[in-house]
Amino acid sequence: MKYTDLTYTITENMPVYPGTEKPVLEKLEIDGYRETLFHMFSHTGTHMDAPYHVFKDGRKLEDYSIEEFTGRAAVIDIPQGTKTIEPEMLKSAEGFEFVLLRTGWGSKWGRDEYFDGFPVLSLKAAEYLTGLRLKGIGLDCISVDEVGMNELPVHRVILGSGMLIIENLACLEMLPAEVTFTALPLKYADSDGCSVRAFASY
Template sequence: MRYIDLTHTITESMPVYPGTEKPLLEKLEIDGYRETLFHMFSHTGTHMDAPYHVFRDGRKLEDYSIEEFTGKAAVIDIPRGTRTIEPDMLTPAEGFGFILLRTGWGEKWGRDEYFSGFPVLSLKAAEYLAGLGLKGIGFDCISADEVGMNELPVHRILLGSGMLIIENLACLEMLPAEVDFTALPLKYTDSDGCSVRAFASY
């Protein structure tokens, strides 16, 4: 069995969604032991969105069972240069718990161009996926919607179906077409989202 870490390391200099404060990791040494005081937004780095992120009455992460954070995943290649992902690009998604969209955009992590021009689902594609009974969908880019799209229409369709969204995945280029996928958030109250440790095995 081979395990691949799909998680970006949280650092104070890491890329964050435009307008969001970067994380602060305050190193403390008290009576001979060390701790770190974290100050960061719940959607920092490789993270998971819950329906509560956009719906006041949506499910929160603490409402999900542990089994809903893991399952078989199809890794779907999106052709380079694609701006809008259409349903016919997503047919391998049927029969899986998760899909991971490998767009190649993760190669731009750490550069300004990471934040614009990445592929996004058309509304028809989002509706198609919402009807498949998926546990979740993962992206190797900053968001399921274009940056600055305040209405978050793709988020609303996907999260409205009950599925989870995992954004800023790393190292998807190392995966075969089918893997076992896991993304584990912290368990905290009223959780709209959370940074995760995501990994795949095959």
């Protein structure tokens, strides 16, 4: 069995969603032992969105069973230059529990262009995925919606179905077409989202 870590390391100078404060990792040493005090938003780095992120009565991450954070995943290549991901690009997702969209955009991680022009799902594509009864969708981009689109229409379609969204995945280029995908968030109260440790095995 091979394992690939799909998670970006959290650092104080890491890329964050425009307008969001960067994390602060306060290093403490008290009586000979060390701890770190974290100051960061719940959607920092490689992270998971829960329905509660956009719906006041939506399901929260702590409401999900551990089994819902793992499952068989189809890794789908999105052609370079794609601006809008349409349903016909996603047919190989049928029969899986997760779909991972490999757009190649992760190669821009750490640069300003990471936040602009990345492929996004059309509403029809989002609706198509919800019809497959997936556990979730992951991708190597900052968001399933364009940056600055405050209405978050694609988020609302996907999260409204109860599916999870995992954004800012790393190293998708290393994966075969089918993997077992796992993304584990912290279990905290009223969780709208959380940074995760995501990995694939195959």
